[in-house]
Amino acid sequence: xxxxxxxxxxxxxxxxxxxxxxxxxxxxxxxxxxxxxxxxxxxxxxxxxxxxxxxxxxxxxxxxxxxxxxxxxxxxxxxxxxxxxxxxxxxxxxxxxxxxxxxxxxxxxxxxxxxxxxxxxxxxxxxxxxxxxxxxxxxxxxxxxxxxxxxxxxxxxxxxxxxxxxxxxxxxxxxxxxxxxxxxxxxxxxxxxxxxxxxxxxxxxxxxxxxxxxxxxxxxxxxxxxxxxxxxxxxxxxxxxxxxxxxxxxxxxxxxxxxxxxxxxxxxxxxxxxxxxxxxxxxxxxxxxxxxxxxxxxxxxxxxxxxxxxxxxxxxxxxxxxxxxxxxxxxxxxxxxxxxxxxxxxxxxxxxxxxxxxxxxxxxxxxxxxxxxxxxxxxxxxxxxxxxxxxxxxxxxxxxxxxxxxxxxxxxxxxxxxxxxxxxxxxxxxxxxxxxxxxxxxxxxxxxxxxxxxxxxx
Amino acid sequence: xxxxxxxxxxxxxxxxxxxxxxxxxxxxxxxxxxxxxxxxxxxxxxxxxxxxxxxxxxxxxxxxxxxxxxxxxxxxxxxxxxxxxxxxxxxxxxxxxxxxxxxxxxxxxxxxxxxxxxxxxxxxxxxxxxxxxxxxxxxxxxxxxxxxxxxxxxxxxxxxxxxxxxxxxxxxxxxxxxxxxxxxxxxxxxxxxxxxxxxxxxxxxxxxxxxxxxxxxxxxxxxxxxxxxxxxxxxxxxxxxxxxxxxxxxxxxxxxxxxxxxxxxxxxxxxxxxxxxxxxxxxxxxxxxxxxxxxxxxxxxxxxxxxxxxxxxxxxxxxxxxxxxxxxxxxxxxxxxxxxxxxxxxxxxxxxxxxxxxxxxxxxxxxxxxxxxxxxxxxxxxxxxxxxxxxxxxxxxxxxxxxxxxxxxxxxxxxxxxxxxxxxxxxxxxxxxxxxxxxxxxxxxxxxxxxxxxxxxx
Numbered sequence: 001x002x003x004x005x006x007x008x009x010x011x012x013x014x015x016x017x018x019x020x021x022x023x024x025x026x027x028x029x030x031x032x033x034x035x036x037x038x039x040x041x042x043x044x045x046x047x048x049x050x051x052x053x054x055x056x057x058x059x060x061x062x063x064x065x066x067x068x069x070x071x072x073x074x075x076x077x078x079x080x081x082x083x084x085x086x087x088x089x090x091x092x093x094x095x096x097x098x099x100x101x102x103x104x105x106x107x108x109x110x111x112x113x114x115x116x117x118x119x120x121x122x123x124x125x126x127x128x129x130x131x132x133x134x135x136x137x138x139x140x141x142x143x144x145x146x147x148x149x150x151x152x153x154x155x156x157x158x159x160x161x162x163x164x165x166x167x168x169x170x171x172x173x174x175x176x177x178x179x180x181x182x183x184x185x186x187x188x189x190x191x192x193x194x195x196x197x198x199x200x201x202x203x204x205x206x207x208x209x210x211x212x213x214x215x216x217x218x219x220x221x222x223x224x225x226x227x228x229x230x231x232x233x234x235x236x237x238x239x240x241x242x243x244x245x246x247x248x249x250x251x252x253x254x255x256x257x258x259x260x261x262x263x264x265x266x267x268x269x270x271x272x273x274x275x276x277x278x279x280x281x282x283x284x285x286x287x288x289x290x291x292x293x294x295x296x297x298x299x300x301x302x303x304x305x306x307x308x309x310x311x312x313x314x315x316x317x318x319x320x321x322x323x324x325x326x327x328x329x330x331x332x333x334x335x336x337x338x339x340x341x342x343x344x345x346x347x348x349x350x351x352x353x354x355x356x357x358x359x360x361x362x363x364x365x366x367x368x369x370x371x372x373x374x375x376x377x378x379x380x381x382x383x384x385x386x387x388x389x390x391x392x393x394x395x396x397x398x399x400x401x402x403x404x405x406x407x408x409x410x411x412x413x414x415x416x417x418x419x420x421x422x423x424x425x426x427x428x429x430x431x432x433x434x435x436x437x438x439x440x441x442x443x444x445x446x447x448x449x450x451x452x453x454x455x456x457x458x
Numbered sequence: 459x460x461x462x463x464x465x466x467x468x469x470x471x472x473x474x475x476x477x478x479x480x481x482x483x484x485x486x487x488x489x490x491x492x493x494x495x496x497x498x499x500x501x502x503x504x505x506x507x508x509x510x511x512x513x514x515x516x517x518x519x520x521x522x523x524x525x526x527x528x529x530x531x532x533x534x535x536x537x538x539x540x541x542x543x544x545x546x547x548x549x550x551x552x553x554x555x556x557x558x559x560x561x562x563x564x565x566x567x568x569x570x571x572x573x574x575x576x577x578x579x580x581x582x583x584x585x586x587x588x589x590x591x592x593x594x595x596x597x598x599x600x601x602x603x604x605x606x607x608x609x610x611x612x613x614x615x616x617x618x619x620x621x622x623x624x625x626x627x628x629x630x631x632x633x634x635x636x637x638x639x640x641x642x643x644x645x646x647x648x649x650x651x652x653x654x655x656x657x658x659x660x661x662x663x664x665x666x667x668x669x670x671x672x673x674x675x676x677x678x679x680x681x682x683x684x685x686x687x688x689x690x691x692x693x694x695x696x697x698x699x700x701x702x703x704x705x706x707x708x709x710x711x712x713x714x715x716x717x718x719x720x721x722x723x724x725x726x727x728x729x730x731x732x733x734x735x736x737x738x739x740x741x742x743x744x745x746x747x748x749x750x751x752x753x754x755x756x757x758x759x760x761x762x763x764x765x766x767x768x769x770x771x772x773x774x775x776x777x778x779x780x781x782x783x784x785x786x787x788x789x790x791x792x793x794x795x796x797x798x799x800x801x802x803x804x805x806x807x808x809x810x811x812x813x814x815x816x817x818x819x820x821x822x823x824x825x826x827x828x829x830x831x832x833x834x835x836x837x838x839x840x841x842x843x844x845x846x847x848x849x850x851x852x853x854x855x856x857x858x859x860x861x862x863x864x865x866x867x868x869x870x871x872x873x874x875x876x877x878x879x880x881x882x883x884x885x886x887x888x889x890x891x892x893x894x895x896x897x898x899x900x901x902x903x904x905x906x907x908x909x910x911x912x913x914x915x916x
Contacts, residue, residue, distance in 0.1 A: 030618065030620070034617045034618050034620075035617050035618060159493050159893075160489045160492050160493060162492075162840060162841055162842060162897065164893075197892075197893055198892075199498065199892050356814070356874050358842075384620060414814045416814050416891060416893040416894045416897060417891050417893070417894065420891065420893075433874060434657050435655055435874040435875070435878075436874045436875065439874060
């Protein structure tokens with residue numbers, strides 16, 4: 001009982017009148033977004049007029065200018081660029097892979113392939129025998145066989161993990177570290193099953209990183225259908241494969257975080273950040289990843305201004321420059337926050353697709369704090385979400401180093417479709433649903449409004 | 459307190475061991491479905507090899523034979539056809555509508571249009587002035603202006619209703635009764651805004667019904683974009699429009715419900731029904747409506763047999779013959795159930811699309827009964843659903859007349875996308891996601907398993 005009383009003193013128990021008022025304000029925001037929302041049209045512009053926006057590309061620079069212009073049109077108190085150096089990886093050509101022979105029988109079977117982001121070119125066509133392994137355990141067991149071969153990892157998603165981000169977490173390590181782990185034992189190239197759940201053959205790119213201790217061998221992801229066939233054939237005999245990639249780095253590029261701000265009326269020094277990342281991979285339109293988060297962020301700015309909402313705390317709407325292959329945007333934002341002694345209390349990111357929202361995931365600093373914030377759940381329920389523990393985003397993560405007690409949060413959309421499209425050419429505008437996208441913005445606006453009104457509990 | 463004790467005596471409080479066992483069995487079913495599920499491949503066959511399946515069409519007859527053959531291959535105790543007469547409405551031709559003039563200025567602007575199901579042909583091209591109304595209230599106010607005109611209803615979905623089935627309920631009455639309500643005041647034809655949430659121009663058909671007291675005038679649904687433009691123009695001036703439709707009825711057709719059954723080992727007389735409907739509209743592949751419900755039903759049969767699950771109660775897997783324009787399949791199933799004195803205790807339908815499941819909706823016979831069934835919620839939560847009050851399906855509804863205490867339930871998938879596709883040419887296989895479809899089957903299997911194990915509480 002004592003604990004309950006403490007809770008009551010520390011954190012305002014909302015009166016019914018307050019709850020009603022909050023519910024009315026959130027409904028107004030929802031109606032404004034669902035009826036007049038511009039997020040879908042903005043996404044069409046970003047994807048169709050600008051297109052894929054890999055850090056360092058002219059498209060990425062255009063996207064920042066577009067973001068600045070469009071946010072300025074919604075009349076926040078200020079909009080500005082935060083210059084930021086980003087990696088400048090170039091794919092450099094059309095990646096190629098094929099099966100040359102099976103059990104000595106010649107064939108010429110091209111494989112749908114995409115070089116992994118940050119991987120270096122093969123310096124010409126390379127050909128070698130394939131060593132196909134289920135996982136790193138098998139690689140370790142067969143390390144004596146690796147030398148001179150191209151290693152294939154059957155890095156499939158576990159279909160039985162219902163929340164696909166869990167499966168991505170498990171499989172993702174093959175993309176990020178698979179090349180160097182094979183190079184350690186003398187492999188000359190790496191292929192892997194795309195990190196995808198789709199029953200199709202689109203290869204999925206994505207970031208990788210070399211271990212400086214080993215040769216930097218080329219690495220490609222294969223389309224799911226080709227990958228499964230290759231793995232099945234590898235069980236039956238000896239396969240020779242070819243691959244050619246062209247990746248290289250130009251000097252770091254000049255990009256920008258784009259920041260819009262509405263100054264708080266009561267606690268102007270307390271900063272709430274909301275954002276997504278502008279960059280995408282080069283092979284698609286970056287519609288779900290992360291055009292969705294970008295236009296949802298802009299939508300909330302638009303809505304607050306359209307409804308003449310004057311926040312108590314300062315709200316920042318941030319289009320981060322670079323997440324996919326460097327996290328430089330988020331790092332720059334946090335670096336400047338530290339430099340300027342800013343007081344960041346809450347940050348929310350949308351970077352898990354523009355699908356129907358299921359939850360606002362919150363990384364609180366204590367179970368008690370989480371429980372207090374979870375009292376807002378009934379206000380979100382009509383809009384399809386709950387408040388769950390654990391959440392954030394790559395771009396806002398570095399803010400934890402600025403303020404250890406910041407509360408980080410993430411929009412949690414339904415995850416069943418996401419890895420069908422993620423980093424593949426299929427991540428295009430046509431695969432985003434207007435209502436789902438807008439409903440995400442509604443739920444983001446609702447949690448931002450509540451944090452603005454009540455702050456984060458201690 | 460007394461009430462609580464009663465509750466405890468009437469309904470077993472599951473022991474931890476039981477909950478663990480149930481959780482293991484449900485996980486086994488989930489793994490079987492998510493790894494080896496055939497629902498997606500079956501849906502490809504149904505949509506691509508057979509196609510649209512309006513009651514009375516050869517495709518619908520082929521679909522029943524296909525359903526019988528495929529369910530038989532999963533080795534239930536029996537599979538049989540239940541012959542059933544269905545309406546046999548024919549579209550009869552390519553529906554046509556256009557704007558002829560605006561404020562006397564001639565133009566020839568075709569409108570994307572589809573005749574409503576069951577509506578009769580226009581007997582040639584008709585041309586008339588348009589009377590555009592927001593709703594029935596406006597129609598009543600302007601009833602003196604209706605005579606000789608073509609009435610347009612701006613039957614848009616309310617975008618602010620987050621659960622789209624709520625918006626469908628409100629707008630649907632214009633499709634079902636709009637023609638006769640306009641004919642009552644002398645209208646010669648009816649156009650309406652498709653019952654759609656999509657930002658596109660695909661017209662959506664769907665069932666309507668004439669009031670026998672008034673002339674049976676032709677009725678078409680317009681594509682959303684054309685409808686909005688027409689309504690905006692109608693505010694500004696006088697519009698003349700043309701329309702031509704060809705609908706007619708052939709004598710009732712011979713179709714079949716397809717029923718597979720696994721006999722219960724302990725309570726064979728208690729029947730649990732699970733199903734969807736085989737028929738669809740003629741203009742699409744009926745992928746979400748209701749190919750999804752059909753293949754999910756078949757998937758659960760497959761899974762139970764694959765896992766050697768021997769149910770305590772008798773489980774029926776039913777592919778209903780006709781829902782869209784007559785409900786004859788469900789009526790026939792209930793009629794035979796009554797004739798045969800069958801004891802139906804629970805029925806579950808999937809007929810709201812193959813999207814990510816959000817809930818199992820249950821129409822219990824009392825709040826107490828609902829609360830008891832809701833105790834199963836923690837077993838469904840890992841698979842993304844909750845247990846909510848209210849649920850069922852058109853095809854299983856008539857079972858209520860066989861047993862007033864039957865519990866009806868429905869799979870509740872996410873509803874944001876459904877009315878973008880529903881009854882439009884866009885309801886095709888490509889718009890169904892494999893994991894979402896399979897996850898629906900997982901949740902259906904889970905609730906069927908629990909009802910089979912514990913029955914429905916009193």
